[in-house]
Amino acid sequence: MIQEKLDTGYLVETPEAIELSARLAGPVPRVLAYAMDFAIRTIVLLVIGLAFAFLGNTGLAVILLISFFIEWLYPVVFEVLRNGQTPGKKALGLAVVNDDLTPVTWSTSLVRNLLRAADFLPVGYAFGLVCMISNSRFQRLGDLAAGSLVIYRQAADKRAADLPDVPSQTPPLILDLEDQVAFTGFAQRHKQLSESRKEELATILQPLTQKSGGAAVRYVQGVGAWLLGRRQ
Structure with missing residues (x-):
């Protein structure tokens, strides 16, 4: 107490x-x-x-x-x-x-x-x-x-400084818990991954995001930041 x-x-x-x-x-x-x-x-x-x-x-x-x-x-x-x-x-x-x-x-x-x-x-x-x-x-x-x-x-x-400097993005659809963890983890690990690895992982979601390469990386990071509470 x-x-x-x-x-x-x-x-x-x-x-x-x-x-x-x-x-x-x-x-x-x-x-x-x-x-x-x-x-x-x-x-x-x-x-x-x-x-x-x-x-x-x-x-x-x-x-x-x-x-x-x-x-x-x-x-x-x-x-x-x-x-x-x-x-x-x-x-x-x-x-x-x-x-x-x-x-x-x-x-x-x-x-x-x-x-x-x-x-x-x-x-x-x-x-x-x-x-x-x-x-x-x-x-x-x-x-x-x-x-x-x-x-x-x-x-x-x-905490915000530990996230990538990208605009937050509203998720394109309702995400289940496993997908939310994937998006937030991608955003939080941005300093640990090489640029090529980021693009490789983000491009996997191209059917969902309609983006590839650097644009896909920024979009996925933005969704992760939104899920972590950055709404501006």
Whole structure:
């Protein structure tokens, strides 16, 4: 029981029977990342406030409008368009993902960030902090509602670096477990195989992929990367 509480590893099995893993981020790095993002937002708002302060009521309306978008859309835009990372999270090596470890979506990010209003209660994100330390995945209320997690990006990047630098490819048809293992193994062993051997193995699947030579190698590697969780 104690080991389970101390272990920040997270495993999920995809529909393709492939296990993906990540390391969950606890309250301390998440609080530090939020503090950095809060400081950035504050500085931006101060600059905007000085720029529009001389426009009277019109300037005040512009400031209030911009402040609303910065407060609520700043994290959403960064999380969706910057691999789950706001500047603060990037500085701490963190990222937001869906709880199946796929990239965070617009709807997921909107829900988790809009519910920051509830996490803030009664003051200073006290409810969100209590919620985080009360569950093994360190999820605040917004994460629980949206189905999201905050993980350490470096571990995911390290695993991705071990895969070939090719675009991921959706499998051409439903693969059984043996075929999935063959595709993923081909992708993971790309540094151990010679180019001629890669082409020889990949061309065997030409009736399925309609590709041969280097194109077949890249395609099969791309399917393997997709099965291993790279969906971008």
